[in-house]
Amino acid sequence: MSLGISGAISKRFIRSPLTPLFLIAALMAGMIALMTIPREEDPQIHVPMVDVVVNADGLKAGDAVELITKPLEIILRGIPGVEHIYSTTVDNQVVVTARFVVGTNEDNAVLLVNDKINDNLNRIPIGIPQPLIVGHGIDDVAIVTLTLTPKPAAAQHWDPAALTQLATKLQGELIKVPNVGLTYIAGEDPEQIRVEPDPEKLMLYGVTLQQLVARLQEANKAFSTNMVRNDGTMDGVDIGGSLQGIPDIGLLLVTTRDNRPVYVRDVAHVVLAPTPLENQVWAYTRNGTQWTRTPAVTLAIAKRAGANAVTVSHDVLTQLNTLQGQLIPSDIQVQVTRNYGQTATQKANELLFHLALATVSIVVLIGLTIGWREAAVTAVVIPTTILLTLFAAELMGYTINRVSLFALIFSIGILVDDAIVVVENIDRHWAMRDGRSRLTSAIEAVAEVGNPTIIATLTVVTALLPMLFVSGLMGPYMGPIPAVASAAMVFSFFVAMTIVPWLMMKFSKNLTSEAAHEDHEGRLSRLYVAIANPVLKTRRRALNFLLLVGAATLIACSMFYFDLVKVKLLPFDNKSELDVVLNLPPGATLEDSARTIFAMSRVAGKMPEVVSMQAYVGTAAPFDFNGLVRHYYARQTPELAELHIVLSDKSQRSRESHAIAVDLRTQLDAQVLLPPGGVVKVVEVPPGPPVIATLLAEIYGPDQATRLAEAQKVKALFKSIPFIVDVDDSYGRPPPRLQITVDQDELEYFGVQQSDVNDTIRDLFNGVGVGYSYRGVDRPPLEIAFGLPKTGLTWNQSVASTPIPANNLPGARGVVELGQVVSVSQTLGSRSIFRRDGHFADMITGELAGEFEAPIYGMFAVDKAIEKTDWGSMPKPDIRFFSQPDNEAKPSILWDGEWQITFVTFRDMGIAFGVAIHPAFDRVAPNRFGTHAVLT
Template sequence: APTEARSWNITVGGDGAATRTPAVSLAIAKRAGANAVVVSERVIDKIESLDGALIPPGIEVRITRDYGETANEKANELLFHLGLATVSIVLLIAFAIGWREALVTLVVIPTTILLTLFAAKVMGYTINRVSLFALIFAIGILVDDAIVVIENIARHWGMNDGRSRINAAVQAVAEVGNPTIVATLTVIAALLPMLFVSGLMGPYMAPIPANASAAMLFSFFVAVAIAPWLMVKLAPRQTAHSVAVSHHDEGALGRAYRAVAGPILASRGRSLIFLVLVGVATLATMVLFVTRDVTVKLLPFDNKSELQVTVDLPEGASLEDTERVLFAAAARIETLPELTSIQAYAGTAAPFNFNGLVRHSYLRSTPELGDLQLNLTPKGERSRESHAIALDVRQRLADLPAPEGTSIKVVEVPPGPPVLATLLAEIYGPDAATRRAVAEEVKAIFKDTDFIVDVDDSWGSPRPRLRVSIDQDQLEYFGVEQSAVYDTLRALLGGVTVGYSHRGEGRDPIEIVVRLPKSGLTWSERLAATPVAADSQPGNRAVIELGDVVHVGEEAGSLPIFRRDGHFAEMVTAELAGAYEAPIYGMIEVDRRIAEHDWGSLPKAAISLHGQPEDEATPTLLWDGEWEITYVTFRDMGAAFAIAILGIYVLVVAQFGSFKLPLVILTPVPLTLIGIMPGHWLLGAPFTATSMIGFIALAGIIVRNSILLVDFIREHPQKYRSLREILLDAGAIRFKPILLTALAAMIGAATILLDPIFQGLAISLLFGLLSSTLLTVLVIPAIYIVLREKHHERTRPEPPPASAAETAHAAPG
């Protein structure tokens, strides 16, 4: 029999009435490396040119999904955020330092971005959502070098010491040159290891460390070459005495720093108490993981303009049964206010996306399988995100009447690498019966957990089949050849080709087949009465009924056999919705229930988190799905973080020639958690892979601030002063550039705070920088007081004798 499939387009009118029309779907994919926006526009233009020619009148062509338009919208939105971040940072510099410095920044940012785009082109990266996010992420840190250099030039010009502005600028750049080089390399050292994350998330996130590292490298050369030149060119034609005089003063920020830091650094005891409180606060924030006030997830749900509903009826269900369930489901969904149209597919798969490649959508071609493609209004025209709509759809379909054994799933487009199911348990064991028995128990545990939904399995129900066996005794008694029985069954159930319809014009001919209608294919007395020639004996022209020589009965078909990497396995799949939506929490709950479950005569399944079992003599449950990607991603990111810390340590050792001092400089790294964890809790956001990227990047950014502060402390010209005075001077002078670089990075992060995927990165940068920047300028001096105050007092030189001018100035008039 020919393969049957049906597809329908369902639209909802302004009056709420649904219109259902037969449809044919055509999916067009671009070649690798082609521009999706251009391909989409040209396809639409081509379709319009074919209207009325190849496409006859009365046939309506409707675009249901346009990923080119979606890509263009996202790119334009990100470019807007890029411009917004640039303008905001320029305004910050104008307000904090001056308009000339702001003009220099306005040149530095586009120059660095253009150089970074060139590097991205060389590395083979295209302009896409992730690479543009990398630029937005980098824009906040690529101006760090320029801010440090510009602010120091302005400070030197404000010293009024008779130097020309060119000499003052050169000396200002030289003063911060070495620490700036090391600080830039520390950020690159923090970012680059993430380039080697394995698994599906590695290539997905690779543009962030690659492009951001290139941006940092280019930003340094722009900061030390172009920025000073522009500062000199834009400075007024005056002596250095009158240029930016106010910059030599510590200003309000310096005075505020002294007011806060003074009491903390007043004594060694106070500094120690402060350090202990900061350490306790850092550890206390980790409690949010334990209490699950901050959950862990690979990536949050994205806000897409499409959803999918998959319907799997029991094996052997007819196409009409599938169609009826699809129409009943569509009727419940039609009243969604965000819905624009539905495409229903019975016996075939909807044109699949990246998600469908992993979920094997292209194999959905049997009568009992169906899909509903839900197309939503653009996200700017609706108040609910697609995930909230998916939860609503799942609730509407919860009690949908359907044949027993029907599985209905609501499938969302994944924000990152796709998986077969969010929660996937692979059951290994000694034999098929044991595996399926254990899997049935696990499936029941899944269904008993309230936040685990859309539970399904890999074996389903056996497909019923009709077994026709020949009665050999009757065959010989009536004198019927076996071939006659086979030919009759083939013609009866499969039809007979009687000719071809030749259509010409180079088109393939169509078979003309005579066959029974589908309603007549069920075994009945009518089929059993089909005549069969009894002509095995020469001259015999008798006929008998088919039912006289065959026995017909129904039986259950064989269950499917699944192997993964050569190991037999059964799978239980599910999604999560409700209290927890990350696989780790479903796994914890299922593991707890497995431990408490009464297994009877069955052996209890052992739990494995990674890697197939070596011994399959006893049942094993291996967690896979989103967990596998989460495990690999966070494992590799943890290793990348360790390598980043080691690389930063080596760089700081090379800069300062000390093995102990880098430990002091690295101390503020954990302080970012004081802001990161409460930030996720306040915004109700999970800690995701992008949050981890932000945390790792912060290690380089914060260490950069520590290096600038420590270098100023070590190079302080007045070593004869007390350590407390030196620390206060260093903090008061360096607080402004440190704060400006932090604010610039926070501005870049703020522009992506509302993006569902990269919100974690934005939260880590925003709140992590807020806490660690304010604490770094206090913690580093406090550590110095605790560890070095006594040594400094023993080794500090005597102050030089005061000059006559200073004595006269100090004498009362």
């Protein structure tokens, strides 16, 4: 008989001395890959987001949109690779975000944006400062976070400034660890030498802020000139120096009044104090049922691109242990509040265990149904194929994560088919005992099933490949499945053609009687015939069977329609962390946010699964990938806070993290009272690609008033549906603002320059950086900052008495009080203005919990509510699922969020599968219309 490709391969390897070497090489290469391939919990998704931040001092949000936002959007839209452009415009500031297509290099994305902005600086309006360009990517996400907090007994000896100083030293040591990437300190509050003016004393001595700031800057200036000759040598020349310490600054002469010197200490308080930032970080430590709250800072450590998270995190913690008792005092405890290396190891080990368990199950099944020899061959073939696949995965740039290992587990049942087919056919040919040698029988057995095996392998690969063409954020999640599973199938085929026949020949030396096997095979055959014969006996019966299968399929599909079976794109994973995000209305103070977050911590602390908590008030917690997409790193204002909750290991608790999150949300809603406009969100680590919100409705319309009215109506509908929770919006409430108006008549009367008024107010409330007080090696310099203390940042009579230069003042005193030339009133600012891809839009966001947890149910529920609602004089919005409206004259709603990922995933898979199904059909089925069937 003709051997074909498969028989020829088998003939060459069945007795070749290279075959065992190939087997050993495959095992060694796979073991090396298993030890060296990077491990992580989730696939790396490179989706660069570049923020372009522009300070628009004095501009209302509506004016800033026209003057800055739109020109920037036009500039960024011309950059190749930009997928979406988002912008948020508030009073005095514009943030435009360019999101690049998945897979773009983060550094290249930042360079493209920077070059494009620089090439179009002429399009930036006059008077607008140059934009600040900040890039963010997956490699900025910290894999280890270390929270430094004093032990309860020593809490009174440590303040945020001292903790910041310790964290800075620790940061300097840990960056020495190989492959450590970006590091930063969350909640840092460094010390400064603060010069805090006393407006009343300034007025008493007739000293203006401009005089005081200028004197400090001049006295703290140092520079060098060219070298000079000095007694036969060439000496460098240094001029000036830095101010040294509080006494040096306090005794600095500012001016004289009435022939008496006026020093800095006469008109200002010079103190060593933390920066007047509106933020706090607290750590909660459990002691039985009691919790202790102590001040804290958190050191976040990311890894370099391509580095192994397991190795980096292990090295960081090893270095940390060596610093305990040396750099880190005994009264400081370091809480490891995030360790992605540990979770990646646990997840990889868990999946590798299941992979081994699946292999053992298949080997045992084959041993019970076919025989020990076949089981032994399979026990060698499957690990060899898996290890070869891991080697190929490392070469393709994949890592060991839950998706790539799922691909291996998924393919194990398929990749064993090739080996089983070859093993069974060789066994069948040997059982014929027709005079052929075992060698010839084995080769002909492989040749007999070789072509069908090739077709089956190519068909499976063709069926898997459509997942490789999924675009968007879901692409990197699904990409490893077809790549790794297809590699496993190809390796499985070659192992079946080369190693399996060689192993069968080796194991054939101790053959047992085939009688039991023949009888067992006969029983299986008889069972199959008994089931298949009645169905295939007549054409009518076969047709009835197909109709029955079709009806059963329709009934199964109808279960989705009648909600008998609930669907979700990806199941929730059992994580060890949760976040509670607090958004109070604009104008809330840091103290308001702290009180609310403390109340939430008391509720969360009652749950037995909670190990530790960290509260971040007025500052952002170290962000994860979900926080990167949602821009949680930008949460830097007093009304925003976050409670990070660390749960016990999943092996030590009965409830999964999702059940804990649902329970926590219920308890918070019942026990924590929020002011009007306040929102609490319980945020879980998503099982798949992160989105801005699971349920996201974008409202489009002809003008801002119409969009706002429609959005408020839709938001009310969101809240009316029981299983839609954590409802929020993008427009918020108008923030309270203090409007300081300059009286032009008074300026003219007193001869005051408006620039002096503006500079005085800015210096009072914003502060001025004077420079640094240098302290030598190993002692970081202290910033010298000028401005009001934190308690003085308010408009009162004292601030109003601040002197400003006056040229025409009667009596020639030379100064006039600030309050004499300005008036102050309370007003409301503008709402946030959001734009996406050049369209104005207002967003309503929500999550799903309870009866339904897939966005499709929330979408349909809101759609039904929209149809039933009486919209009165307002136009009822059109509902869109796929794209932004071309005509915004009529209001419309576009569903986004997780739905968009679901739609893109199945759209791309459907298109790719439609292209792939034709060649697959050609391979496996004869075509009555003339297509040649290659199945033999």
